[in-house]
Amino acid sequence: MSTMVEVRNLHKTFLKIIKAVVDVSIKVEKGEVVVIIGPSGSGKSTILRCMNLLDVPSSGDVFIDGVNLVDKATDLDLIRADVGMVFQQFNLFPHLTVMENITLAQRKVRGKSNEEAVEMGMRQLTRVGIPEKANSYPRQLSGGQQQRVAIARSLAMEPKVMLFDEPTSALDPEMIKEVLDVMLELAAGGMTMVCVTHEMGFARSAADRVVFVDEGSVVEEGTPDEIFNHAVHARTKDFFDKILHH
Amino acid sequence: MTMGPSLEAMQDGGSCGLRGDEHLSDISSHINEGLPSFARRSEDKAWWQEFPWWGSVIALVMLVMAAKIFFDPDYDLAWSRIYPGVWLTLQTTFISFGIAFILGLLAGIGQISQNVVAHNLSRAYVELIRGIPILPLIFTVALVLVPKAINFLHIDNSSVSTKWRVVVALSLIYGAYMAEIFRGGIQSVAPGQREAGRSLGLSHRQTMSTVVIPQAMRAIIPPLGNDFIAILKDTSLFSVLGVLELTRRARQYSASSFKFPETYFTLTFIYLCLVIGLSILLGQFEKYMTKDRKGER
Ligand SMILES: Nc1ncnc2c1ncn2[C@@H]1O[C@H](COP(=O)(O)OP(=O)(O)OP(=O)(O)O)[C@@H](O)[C@H]1O
Numbered sequence A: 001m002s003t004m005v006e007v008r009n010l011h012k013t014f015l016k017i018i019k020a021v022v023d024v025s026i027k028v029e030k031g032e033v034v035v036i037i038g039p040s041g042s043g044k045s046t047i048l049r050c051m052n053l054l055d056v057p058s059s060g061d062v063f064i065d066g067v068n069l070v071d072k073a074t075d076l077d078l079i080r081a082d083v084g085m086v087f088q089q090f091n092l093f094p095h096l097t098v099m100e101n102i103t104l105a106q107r108k109v110r111g112k113s114n115e116e117a118v119e120m121g122m123r124q125l126t127r128v129g130i131p132e133k134a135n136s137y138p139r140q141l142s143g144g145q146q147q148r149v150a151i152a153r154s155l156a157m158e159p160k161v162m163l164f165d166e167p168t169s170a171l172d173p174e175m176i177k178e179v180l181d182v183m184l185e186l187a188a189g190g191m192t193m194v195c196v197t198h199e200m201g202f203a204r205s206a207a208d209r210v211v212f213v214d215e216g217s218v219v220e221e222g223t224p225d226e227i228f229n230h231a232v233h234a235r236t237k238d239f240f241d242k243i244l245h246h
Numbered sequence B: 001m002t003m004g005p006s007l008e009a010m011q012d013g014g015s016c017g018l019r020g021d022e023h024l025s026d027i028s029s030h031i032n033e034g035l036p037s038f039a040r041r042s043e044d045k046a047w048w049q050e051f052p053w054w055g056s057v058i059a060l061v062m063l064v065m066a067a068k069i070f071f072d073p074d075y076d077l078a079w080s081r082i083y084p085g086v087w088l089t090l091q092t093t094f095i096s097f098g099i100a101f102i103l104g105l106l107a108g109i110g111q112i113s114q115n116v117v118a119h120n121l122s123r124a125y126v127e128l129i130r131g132i133p134i135l136p137l138i139f140t141v142a143l144v145l146v147p148k149a150i151n152f153l154h155i156d157n158s159s160v161s162t163k164w165r166v167v168v169a170l171s172l173i174y175g176a177y178m179a180e181i182f183r184g185g186i187q188s189v190a191p192g193q194r195e196a197g198r199s200l201g202l203s204h205r206q207t208m209s210t211v212v213i214p215q216a217m218r219a220i221i222p223p224l225g226n227d228f229i230a231i232l233k234d235t236s237l238f239s240v241l242g243v244l245e246l247t248r249r250a251r252q253y254s255a256s257s258f259k260f261p262e263t264y265f266t267l268t269f270i271y272l273c274l275v276i277g278l279s280i281l282l283g284q285f286e287k288y289m290t291k292d293r294k295g296e297r
């Protein structure tokens, strides 16, 4: 197996004083699904955003498929096109139709013709189960549908890896499942995924590895069973006590 | 404590708007408020409350003005002396708006740019212009900066007409005002939009032009329209430079004929027509730009 994503000795400090990430190293192999969990403000999003350099590390290295993104010579736009990212707030482009959302980067970045881009778009929309929404505007869709469009938009770039930052946290309970189902299917299809999520059910059934983060550092990592049932560290146990009793 | 009407009476008559299924405790609290004679209700407004009286007043004034100009020979004469300035006024307005738009867009993007040079240059430009009253600025640009530039470029001084000096001055001034509008509009677009664009592999420039600026436009169009009208009105300031636009013509005519009421009445009328006409056009444009291009539901 070869490594798809690696962050090495990652540090990220905001405004010179807020240490969001402190010396984090994580390796994600090709085809692996890694779930990052941890309390609010522990640095999960920052770690994820450093993986495609939306946040620029204060120090440390970030490799995608062997290429170091921190290296100034690296063409970031090219790498980012290979790294799908799904946000908590969907971040669909509200002035474009669903199909235009999906074809924009294919045309501008991949240089595809409109027909090719639309064909790929339909394929991905079908995959996430809403081909009939191609000509709708994002605000005409439910939250769950919007998030599925966001996933389709990323998939249409044929990424090597997908990053998810709490993709279901902004959704009404009845819509969480439809998004998780899409993610489960992706995982089963062999996609390399890094997911920040509070959905422990998803983590149990899809994750190869769970990483528990607290105060900017990795506290412990292991298989879902190891982390959920046999956590070694007190902070990990505390975390589960809290979320299970709420 | 005074008791209101009996429960049965209230429910039957419905005079308090209470439904039969309300709990007793709710009802007694209503009673304590002393209903029903002071009940607050939503009402449809009467036609005279909604009628746009202000518009009718303006229309009436305009009509009276128009009639006066049409039928009174003194007014008609003033009209014929002033009216030819309309073309110059409109021309200056449109050209200045076009240039100011481009300047404003560049300086607006420059202000929020990470590039140190672009950032500071735009910032200096905007702050400088906004810190000086418009009339001194007009004199400085038209009578100092433009001649200096002409000298520097070795162009024949007389080849740059006053009209173009005015255009340069107006463009520079309104470019700075519009920069603030563009900056605000761009910053009103959620940061997540830019992040989504960048994470799809779009370059900074592509993200700006396809994601951020189209969305910013919606917030930008109304204030830009205001500036369009402000430019139209401010062209009158250039009468001080001797440009034969509307106001200059009016001043000349009134000075030679001493017909002040006729002159300025007519001048006001012409500006009103122009401003109202432009407002209507801009309103239509705004409607067109902000409505969904297509849409299903
Ligand atoms: N752009 C920023 N500027 C300043 N501080 C920031 C910024 N982004 C994050 N932080 C801070 O860094 C720390 C880690 O934030 P991060 O968003 O990574 O946490 P998180 O684990 O994703 O939390 P949550 O579960 O609430 O999303 C927090 O203290 C946060 O306030």
Ligand SMILES: [Mg+2]
Pocket: A044, A045, A046, A165, A166
């Ligand atoms: Mg987060």
